[in-house]
Amino acid sequence: MSRGILFYAHNNRHIDYGKIALANSCLIKKHMKNNSVTIVTDEGTVNWLYKAYDKDFVDSKIDNIMVERRRNTYNKKRFYDTRYAKQVETFYNIDRHNSFHYSPYDETLILDVDYMICNNQFDMCWELDYDIQINRDSKDIFSTRKFEEFNRIGEQSINFYWATAVFFRKTKEAEMLFDTVNHVQQNYEYYKLLYHFDAPTFRNDFAFSIAIHLLNGMANNNFVKPLPVPFLQHSHGFDDFIDVDGTKFKFLLEKPNNPGDYLVCQTQDTNIHVMNKFALNRLSDKIIKENS
Amino acid sequence: MTDQRLEKALEFANYRSTLANQKEKLKDRCEAQLNYAYNGGIFHINETLISFVDSFHRQGKQSMVMLDSNKTPVDIENLEDFYNQITTRWFESVNEYHRQHTDLANKRKVHKLVD
Numbered sequence: 486m487s488r489g490i491l492f493y494a495h496n497n498r499h500i501d502y503g504k505i506a507l508a509n510s511c512l513i514k515k516h517m518k519n520n521s522v523t524i525v526t527d528e529g530t531v532n533w534l535y536k537a538y539d540k541d542f543v544d545s546k547i548d549n550i551m552v553e554r555r556r557n558t559y560n561k562k563r564f565y566d567t568r569y570a571k572q573v574e575t576f577y578n579i580d581r582h583n584s585f586h587y588s589p590y591d592e593t594l595i596l597d598v599d600y601m602i603c604n605n606q607f608d609m610c611w612e613l614d615y616d617i618q619i620n621r622d623s624k625d626i627f628s629t630r631k632f633e634e635f636n637r638i639g640e641q642s643i644n645f646y647w648a649t650a651v652f653f654r655k656t657k658e659a660e661m662l663f664d665t666v667n668h669v670q671q672n673y674e675y676y677k678l679l680y681h682f683d684a685p686t687f688r689n690d691f692a693f694s695i696a697i698h699l700l701n702g703m704a705n706n707n708f709v710k711p712l713p714v715p716f717l718q719h720s721h722g723f724d725d726f727i728d729v730d731g732t733k734f735k736f737l738l739e740k741p742n743n744p745g746d747y748l749v750c751q752t753q754d755t756n757i758h759v760m761n762k763f764a765l766n767r768l769s770d771k772i773i774k775e776n777s
Numbered sequence: 778m779t780d781q782r783l784e785k786a787l788e789f790a791n792y793r794s795t796l797a798n799q800k801e802k803l804k805d806r807c808e809a810q811l812n813y814a815y816n817g818g819i820f821h822i823n824e825t826l827i828s829f830v831d832s833f834h835r836q837g838k839q840s841m842v843m844l845d846s847n848k849t850p851v852d853i854e855n856l857e858d859f860y861n862q863i864t865t866r867w868f869e870s871v872n873e874y875h876r877q878h879t880d881l882a883n884k885r886k887v888h889k890l891v892d
Contacts, residue, residue: 614849615847628802711847713812715812735891740794748791749888749891750798750802750891751891755809
């Protein structure tokens with residue numbers, strides 16, 4: 486049985502997803518046992534990556550690079566670099582429904598490139614008998630801050646699932662899940678009305694949440710099981726990611742009741758979904774240097 | 778309250794918030810380490826699981842079926858091995874948590890909490 490991790494990385498004008506993927510691959514190689522990495526990308530992104538880093542180094546950290554044609558899309562997303570700066574940019578990473586066919590592995594863990602892996606807990610995915618694993622639960626890095634948007638996809642709608650980390654084996658059920666995600670993506674406007682949510686940008690999380698709900702027989706059932714981590718830990722776009730020392734990550738977290746005021750926080754050996762992509766871009770070189 | 782005293786109070790409040798958040802990070806890390814995969818199932822190691830397994834282990838049972846965290850039945854073929862593994866993991870994680878928690882409690886400045 487082949488095992489590995491699948492990333493999607495398509496650069497836009499401001500965010501170098503290729504570099505973030507390389508940084509995360511360094512972390513994965515350092516911490517995980519099942520550490521074969523495949524990246525699905527486009528010609529522009531991979532050329533830019535090879536221009537910035539030595540080809541041998543990139544190839545030692547990323548096992549397979551799959552180049553596909555980047556689709557033109559009007560999918561715009563707001564990217565924050567703390568509260569004080571934001572960019573509206575195209576979000577190209579919307580080809581996740583192809584994972585079942587793209588993945589060269591029998592057992593695949595799909596990860597967002599910005600979900601930084603600092604321990605080996607995800608190695609347990611491959612030991613479990615559950616063929617599809619995806620998490621509902623998440624926790625903000627600032628313990629007293631809560632976002633209702635990560636609980637349900639709309640105020641009166643269904644449960645929210647994180648497409649940030651999805652494990653699957655190549656079974657009929659998994660294929661059905663990805664086909665359904667594709668169907669939801671193709672008919673996103675309809676599903677927005679049906680499921681009562683208003684999000685201008687296509688979100689993989691929403692497409693997976695809806696697909697899971699559909700395959701559960703329009704109920705809260707157990708078609709999917711949670712990953713072997715109790716929750717996904719995440720920061721916010723309003724937070725700043727300021728320093729890296731090995732697997733110690735330092736953040737400035739915006740206080741929920743006092744915008745513009747920050748609390749310093751350090752994580753250690755903790756997987757963390759960094760939402761401020763600009764800050765992650767700034768520190769990617771340091772992550773690569775400290776973890777390669 | 779004078780400006781200076783207020784400033785000190787706010788500084789202390791900031792220290793307490795940072796300390797509370799850092800303690801929460803340690804707890805989260807410990808919680809995550811207590812998830813344990815065994816024979817295809819996932820178990821969250823806690824006092825209840827350890828006592829439950831120990832009670833049957835003491836009675837001389839060598840194997841049993843248990844419900845994992847997802848309520849899926851999992852065959853524990855070697856109860857002694859399972860017991861040893863969960864207790865080892867428990868002690869490793871909780872002792873480390875205790876060490877770091879004590880370490881944190883002795884730090885009195887914000888910058889030291891995140892050193």
